Amino acid sequence: MSWLRYSFAVFLYLLQCTDAVFEDQVGKFDWRQQYVGNVRFAFFDTHSQASKKLLVATEKNIFASLNSRTGELFWRHVDKTGPEGNIDALLVHGQDAVVVVGDGRVLRCWETNIGGLNWEVLLDTGSFQSAAFIGVQDFVKYVAVLKKSAISLHYLSNGHQKWVENLPDSDTVQYQTVYSGGQGEVLVLGLVPNSHIVIVSYNIEDGEIMEQMSVEAPWMSSLEESCVVVGRGILLCIDPITLSLYTLPLNLEEKAEMNQILLQSLDLEVSSGFQPLLTATQPNPARPPLTAFFLQLGPEHHILLDLSDGIITALRDFKPSRLATFATTGEKTVVGVMAPKNETACSINLFTVDTGRRLLDTTVIYHLDPSGGKPNKLHIQAFLKKDDSVGYRAMVQTEDFALTFLQQPGRVVWSREEALADVITMEMVDLPLTGTQAELEGEFGKKAAIQDGLFAMVLKRLSSQLILLQTTIGHLWKLFYDARKPRSQVKNEVTFETLSRDEFNLQKMMVMVTASGKLFGIDSKSGSILWKHYLENIQPDSAFNLMVQRTTAHFPHPPQCTLLVKDKETGLASLHVFNPIFGKKSHISVPALPRPILQTLLLPLMDQDYGKILLLIDDQYKVTAFPSNKNVLQQLQESASSIYFYLVDSSQGRLSGFRLRKDLSSELIWEVVIPVEVQKIVEVKGKRPNEHVHSQGRVMGDRSVLYKYLNPNLLAVVTESTDTHQERSFVGIVLIDGVTGRIIHDAVQKKAKGPVHFVHSENWVVYEYWNVKSRRIEFSVLELFEGMELYNSTVFSSLDRPHPPQVLQQSYIFPSPISTLEATLTEKGITSRHLLVGLPSGAILSLPKMFLDPRRPEMVSDQSREENLIPYAPELPIRAEWFINYNQTVARVRGIYTAPSGLESTCLVVAYGLDIYQTRVYPSKQFDVLKDDYDYVLISSVLLGLFFATMISKRLAEVKLLNRAWR
């Protein structure tokens, strides 16, 4: 029960140190952007004319409803990641959306207005093939789900299974499609590749096989890719080899044959090497599909055809045309076609489906984004105007995962950058100085002083002061002007012109790299995207490494970022060098990298243009420098003996340290092998290079100093056991000096397993693991101290540190699973540190590092009280006040980025995952600026009051003295 007493003490302590968001600060300096990921299925709600819903299911296993007028989310449901949450199919009927999830494992029906489930049923295992609504007498009543070997029918109203039947000969026949024309029939189409098609007809009431027939089709290899159902149950297939269409009536009793129609006979020609594609539409699942269909003959050639009574007629030829799609509103179905207009724009037009006639006044111009990808999907939301003509809005999906919603005549209503749902890495770059600031800087430049004479310099000085005065007045005027407007109307439009560093460097440029290969530059204050750049030909699943080579501090040299893109399979890498403020690609020549890159190293050394030198180490341990000119090579030669790097080979469990030679080759210095049979290396982390530690030691209760072991070369290596049995699994942590390879400390956590999240900073490592025995998450902290005396207080050298550090460790229970872990970072490291813990609920907890201090005593003593140590309590507290993002949860938080600001008290935080959230935290409160709730009125009134009081009392005292003198 003693812990209870301690927790009470902790509680008392907490009362003093509340660091939280105030309600009036909501949205003041934080923002969140919610994303859904690349859209796989999208449906406009056509249930009613006024409906604004756009239902999307995405590759990120998300089902969401968007507001089609604004592009914002109505609601969003985040399923688990991986194939178990994968959305296989989405069917929409009225208010209900039926979703098949996890390779046909779960069938869900969502109520789209509320965003809750109508029902959810678990299906038998089996690989999912297709799903369809089954209509009976103009009424959609059932959902059919086709698996590899079975078909099941469910009531749409409650999800109950009506019947489930095994498919005949499912080991040889690949059943791929289920079709219903609305007359209560259930047809399952299967295929034996290059042999024949199988059509099975089921009785809707009891699932009995009514009919079964097979039709010869020796040319067909896939039913799904080459066939559609058109009109009243006619199967239409295309054969890319003989270039002919085949038709087959599905409801024939006797043995039928496919009717071949050569494309040549229709005067159609397929572009060479192009696989022709068929597209048909069934606007209402209770009615048969339309007779019109699209045939795509080339990458920019579509044709609208019509099949009635076995005769194919061409309705309209669209050449050139990029995308074509059907859209239905009420009883009317139209065709939307996107055609290239010129280099930078496309036009979208509507055509009637029955005649192919162009509808007047339906042109929408879509401007291609030069920094984006090509459009690859077109969604049309058609609606009936008051005069019964068809109006529409269009949503264009591009290959860089962007959605653009357009209105006539080409106004972009909204756009969403869904690539941001998958941010891999990011950096924050200081904004440049304004023009006037830059001019002031330029005035003191060396070159200017030599060129101009004394008089010119004086003039220049005066003029720059004038400009400064002018901008100050302008700024004040703007402040005054804005203050009179209500707060909601004040819009700070951020453009490149207004983009400049603020007083405390709180506004920065966020450079974000996404998995799709699209780069973004986002203003950290407003969250608006200032630039984007799509890198084409990026292999999926590539690794990215973003480095800031030159910051904005070196005017007039532009800032420079380098992105290393590495193909995970081959290991081959390429460099993309760009300006992080404007996103423009730099013209600097980039070294060719013919060999796989193992490691990159950004040196603190700079070339003559103030760019940090980047070293790239390939698989032959050869080093390439970027930039590589004479100056750089000379610098490298001079300092080669003090440049060390390490390599990790987790497949062989090998950690090795190298030293750079003068000829840019390298020599092996040390090697540590961790046996892969027992444990595997999970992650290796050094310290952040931009981290400052202010105090060298800690003052103890008895006034002595405990010095920190601040080794900048220390690496923390986390290993996990290969044996996952709960009695034998363990997590290991090894601290290795990266220069000498000396193992500083080595700890094993028994009966523990990953995933391990850890932070390595200053003289401590905090790591988190799953305790298998007690089934809980535990945090452990390691702190390293030199002892009471410092060996060499001026400089740290790994080669000259004879005494091993003292290691203190303590562990705690954390009452929640965690997603990610990061520590706050400030300019000078004076502010106390907090740990930022991303929780699966989407909250980001700011946990004071003070709670993870191995010196927390079990028994409170005077000394520990003097040191402000909290008594040990096994459980770490989680309090809602510590959630820095209050109710703005970040779904699937993957990483937290922290950056120092110009203010020592303030740390900028960006949490990214599915959403992006940016805020500021003050780990030791705002000690260096006045708080924003500072009561100016009170302080000035008190001051004024005191002033007048002294004046009056002085006067009174004088009068009194005078009176007394007269007495």
Added chain:
Amino acid sequence: MPSVRHTRLQCQVFVILIGVCACFSDVDPVSIATATGMQTNGDAFKIEGRAIVPGVRLQDWISTARVIVEGEEHVGFFRVDGIFTVNDVPAGSYVVQVVSPLYRFEPVRVDITTKGKMRARLVNYIKPSEVVRLPYPLQMRSIGPHSYFVKRETWGWSDFLMNPMVMMMVLPLVVIVLLPKVVNTNDPEMRREMEQSMNMLNPNHELPDVSEFMTKLFSSKSPTKTGGVVGRVPKGGATKRR
């Protein structure tokens, strides 16, 4: 004799307590522990329950809420009637949480044996084997909205005046300033009465009394002060008049 009876009574109470404990821990934790060990084989089960937020309509919160089991290992969604199901959960012991950005719910630990027997209990991380049973299917009841925000310290006269420090300063001041005006201290009868009452309150004459000290201080000061001024003024006046 009474002491003996007392101890016997204590013993009885103790025995009853043990009995209660035994009732609670009817499923031994060892079998569950082995169940977690072999998660991979065996059937998958489903966790069911219902969640309510008192006083709030379901459609106002279920679209932003979901059920997560042991991190995001398994996810469940809410039906429009507030019932949730988490499918495909293998045997083991899990912490089930209802997460909503608006409302707080207590997590519940659910144990599933390999045979599919379910049990819900309170989450206790410090003593993981302690069993305090909860109903199954789960009944999650919100314990109110999240308190994300701290109230700002607002400045008001009432706060200022009700501050204990201010009260301690102001009240004696009032007493010192007002009392001499209300009570005429020059009246000898009154003074005697007051002295008497003071003596009654403070019977110990040895101890220096605070009030006495204060009165002394004030009474001794004011005459000297006035005296000093009076003494000086005539001088100055005299010189001036000359």
